Amino acid sequence: MIVINNPSEIKNFINKPLTPSEWYHVTQEKINKFADATSDHQWIHVDEERAEQEMPDGKTIAHGYYMVSLLPKLAAQNAQIQNTSKTLNYGSDKVRFILTWLK
Template structure:
C-alpha cells in the first residue's frame, strides 16, 4: 500500500469512516526496550532481565513497555499518511486505549488506522482515529484505541 498525502481538511474528510491503511512492520529490539526504560526510568525486570524472563515470565522472554508501543504511534502513522501544508499538529487526546497482548522482544508490529470522525473547529481539523497495533503472526493486537490529533492547516 502506498502512503497517502493529505494537504487540506477537504482531502482528509474524504477518508472519514474509512480505513486509511497500515504501516510497515517494525521490529521491537532489546536495545530499544532498554533505551525506553532509561528514558522513562521504568526498569522493571520483565522488560530488561532476559535470563530471568526466560524462566519467570509467562511470556518466556522480555516484553516491550506498553507505553513504548504507544510511543511508536507518530512514527508508524507517518508511514501511512503524510499530512502536508500544516502550521502545526497537536497530539490532543487518547480517548481509550486497551493493551490486549504483550509484545515480546524481537516481535514485529505495525499500525492499522481508520479515520472515525473529522470536525472543523474554526479552521482546526480534529481527527479522531481508531488505532490498532498488530503483532505479526499473532491474532491478538498489542493494543486498540481511539486517539485524536489536531491539524492546523495553512489554508
Template sequence: MNKLICKNFTEFKTHEGKSLPVGEWLTVTQEMINAFAEATQDFQWVHVDLERIKKESPFKKPIAHGFLSVSLLSKMLMDLIQIESLAMGVNYGLNKVRFPHPVLVDSRLRLHSSIQMIEPYAENGLKITWDCSVEIDSIDKPACVAEFVSLMFEG
C-alpha cells in the same frame, strides 16, 4: 509503502470515517525496550533482566512496555499520511487504550487505523480522533487498541 497524501486540510477532511493504508512492519528490538526503560525509568524485570526472564517469565523472552506500543502510534500514523500544508502536529490524548497481547522482543508490529472523527480546533487546526489497532505478526490478538487524539495545524 501506501500513503494517504493530501494537499491541505480541506482534502484531508474528505477522508473522515475512512481507513488508512495498512502500515509497514516495525520490529521491536531489545535496544528499543532498553531505551524506553531509560526514558521512563521503568526497569521492571520483565522488560530488561534477561537472566531472570529466562528463569521466571512465562514468555521466556523480554516483553515491551505497553506504553512503548502506544507511544509508537504517532510515528506509525505519520508514516501513513502526508498533508502538504501541515505546519505541525501534537498529541492531544487517548480516549481508550488496551493492551490485549504482550509484545515479545523482536516482534514485528504494524498499524491498522482509520480516521474516526475530524473537528475544527482553534483558528487553523484540526482535532483528529484515530481508531488504531497495532497488529503483532502471526498473533491473533493486537498489541494495542486505542482511540488516539491529535491536533494538527496548517502553516
C-alpha cells in the same frame, strides 16, 4: 499513503482503515533505552534472565507505552497532512493493551 490536502479533511478519515506500516524491529536494546528514558525498569521488560525463567514464553515484553510512542513514526508512513504549518498530538482515547508485544 493517504494524502490529506488540508486539516479540515481529517474528519473524512475517522474510522477508516489505514494500510499497514513497514515492519519495525523491536530489540532488547531499544526496550532498555525506553526503560531508561521513562524510569520504568520493571523486570518483565528488562531482566532477560528472570523472564526466561518466569515469563510464559521465556522472553521480556516491550512496554505498552513504548508501542504508543511509535505511533507517530509508523503513522507517518500512512498519512500525510498538507497545507499546515504544524501538527500537534492532541491525545488518545480508550488506549488499551490487549496483547503483549514480545521481542
